[in-house]
Amino acid sequence: MSNTKTIAKNSGWSGLDFLVSAVVALFTSIAINRYLGPSKNGYIVYVSYIASLVSSLGGIGIPATTRKYMAEFIGMGDRGTARYIYLRTLLMQTGLATLATGGVLFWVLRDADAEYKLASALLVLSIWPSMVNSVSSMANVATEDLSKNLPASVVSAFTYFIAIAATVTLHWGLVGVGTSLLCMRTIDFLVRFFPTMKRVRTWETTHVHPQGLRKRMINFALQSVASLAVALIVWGRSEIVLLKSLCPDIRQVSFYSVAFTMAEQLLLVATIFGTAASTTIFAQFGRDKSRLPNIAASTLRYIVLMSIPLHFIAAALAVPALLLIYGRQFEGAAMVVALAPLLCMFKAFLSPAQSLLESSEHQNYVIAATVFAGIVDIVVAWYLIPAHGAVGACIGNGAAQALAVCLMWAAAISLYKIKLPWLYIAKIVLISALASLSAHAIAERLSPVWGILWGGGVSLLVLFGLIYLLRVLEVEDRDRLRTLTAMLPKPIAMPLDKLFSMLIRPELASEGSPVN
Numbered sequence: 001m002s003n004t005k006t007i008a009k010n011s012g013w014s015g016l017d018f019l020v021s022a023v024v025a026l027f028t029s030i031a032i033n034r035y036l037g038p039s040k041n042g043y044i045v046y047v048s049y050i051a052s053l054v055s056s057l058g059g060i061g062i063p064a065t066t067r068k069y070m071a072e073f074i075g076m077g078d079r080g081t082a083r084y085i086y087l088r089t090l091l092m093q094t095g096l097a098t099l100a101t102g103g104v105l106f107w108v109l110r111d112a113d114a115e116y117k118l119a120s121a122l123l124v125l126s127i128w129p130s131m132v133n134s135v136s137s138m139a140n141v142a143t144e145d146l147s148k149n150l151p152a153s154v155v156s157a158f159t160y161f162i163a164i165a166a167t168v169t170l171h172w173g174l175v176g177v178g179t180s181l182l183c184m185r186t187i188d189f190l191v192r193f194f195p196t197m198k199r200v201r202t203w204e205t206t207h208v209h210p211q212g213l214r215k216r217m218i219n220f221a222l223q224s225v226a227s228l229a230v231a232l233i234v235w236g237r238s239e240i241v242l243l244k245s246l247c248p249d250i251r252q253v254s255f256y257s258v259a260f261t262m263a264e265q266l267l268l269v270a271t272i273f274g275t276a277a278s279t280t281i282f283a284q285f286g287r288d289k290s291r292l293p294n295i296a297a298s299t300l301r302y303i304v305l306m307s308i309p310l311h312f313i314a315a316a317l318a319v320p321a322l323l324l325i326y327g328r329q330f331e332g333a334a335m336v337v338a339l340a341p342l343l344c345m346f347k348a349f350l351s352p353a354q355s356l357l358e359s360s361e362h363q364n365y366v367i368a369a370t371v372f373a374g375i376v377d378i379v380v381a382w383y384l385i386p387a388h389g390a391v392g393a394c395i396g397n398g399a400a401q402a403l404a405v406c407l408m409w410a411a412a413i414s415l416y417k418i419k420l421p422w423l424y425i426a427k428i429v430l431i432s433a434l435a436s437l438s439a440h441a442i443a444e445r446l447s448p449v450w451g452i453l454w455g456g457g458v459s460l461l462v463l464f465g466l467i468y469l470l471r472v473l474e475v476e477d478r479d480r481l482r483t484l485t486a487m488l489p490k491p492i493a494m495p496l497d498k499l500f501s502m503l504i505r506p507e508l509a510s511e512g513s514p515v516n
Helices: 003-058 061-075 079-111 114-125 127-142 146-170 173-200 213-235 239-246 251-265 268-287 289-326 328-343 345-359 363-388 390-416 422-443 448-469 475-485 490-502
Strands: none
Touching: 003 079, 003 114, 003 146, 003 173, 003 239, 003 251, 003 289, 003 328, 061 079, 061 127, 061 213, 061 345, 079 114, 079 127, 079 173, 114 127, 114 173, 127 146, 127 173, 146 173, 239 251, 239 363, 239 390, 251 289, 251 328, 251 390, 268 289, 268 345, 289 328, 289 345, 289 390, 289 422, 289 448, 328 345, 328 390, 345 363, 345 390, 363 390, 422 448
16 A cells, blocks of 8 residues: 555544544533633642643653554564563553552642542543553554554543533532543543453564664653653643643633643644554654655645644634633633634644654654754743733743744755755645635624634635635645545545645646545
């Protein structure tokens, strides 16, 4: 199967996975915030972030190593060594998860407020299944078959949705929220672990010990953890800690969390496509490194097309969406939700560059970029948060993300001699800005519902009209996009195919193009 078709197939599967998770996360976030309100929810957001921080740190070093080296040996046709890597890393991760969960649980039971102690303990217990589950998840990614991760994600997401609905309906309060998260992560672990273990154990048991493999794996794992430790400052919600410490208004934590949640939904398409492309990049490293620059450039091209217009238009419609979804009690978050889509947009372009650097074991560039960006984040947020609260936190995070992405792409371009379509990117930015201005001009004069409908509709007309007039798409784009839409149901795929064909100027379409 060609790389384009593999990416298309995995985009479809990861798309379903991320879509289900994103929809459930959005609706449960709305329910929890409306139910608890900005003040009470602020503390739960803080404890949840600490638990998520520990889970993420413990869930990247060994699992990332599992993905990297399983994919490399599977790409070389050596499933025996890949099997050995999975079983060893799973054992190590289980021990690490037990230590991490016990340590954080001790801290919570000792220091948490009495009102929040039980709920906080339940949130912390969810660290263990989350950490152990990450090894099986990365093992499935390494096989370039992301469909294997879908059942667990779907079942656990709907479990969480039902549990939160019961919590709100039956007034189970903070304990219900903590129990819901623990149930979701436990079920996700069980549904994913046993099928993955069964598949891997059917692979051949003979394996090799290439010279230096153990040292490479240890170095990679340590570098991955170091990279994530600083990356969580840039890509996570680290500003929540500063907000709680530097801002007396606990509602600012909720405002920042709401803005972050809304903006993250915009990254869904880029995350889907980027994850699928990254999976192929890691496997391609074991097959033929010479094709990696073209894969990375093509991936960036389509992420630009899918992400920049979406984030610009969303920024114009963010405030009406906030009032419609969360209600007037979150009106104080208006400024931060308007800024968040533009400031978090850079994260959409992270995956291809980071995967290129990690596949060739150049994590030092990733670490250096995130360390520098993390320092910028802390300095800017520390300066702005006391006076501007959530807005200051958002600006600090956005500046850091932009800096980190630019530095990583600069390193990848230098190492791999990648040629990026700069004129194409400039056209998309210009078109997106004009579409966003048209949406804002209409939405600010109407009620939230009508502002979103009319502003969004007009902005799409402007967007597609300018894409056509400025000749943004080429024939090869139509062919590749058709490969992607082939993974969708026909009622959705057919209109999209027609739209892509309409956006290509007739004189270009008549020239034809080979299918890559």
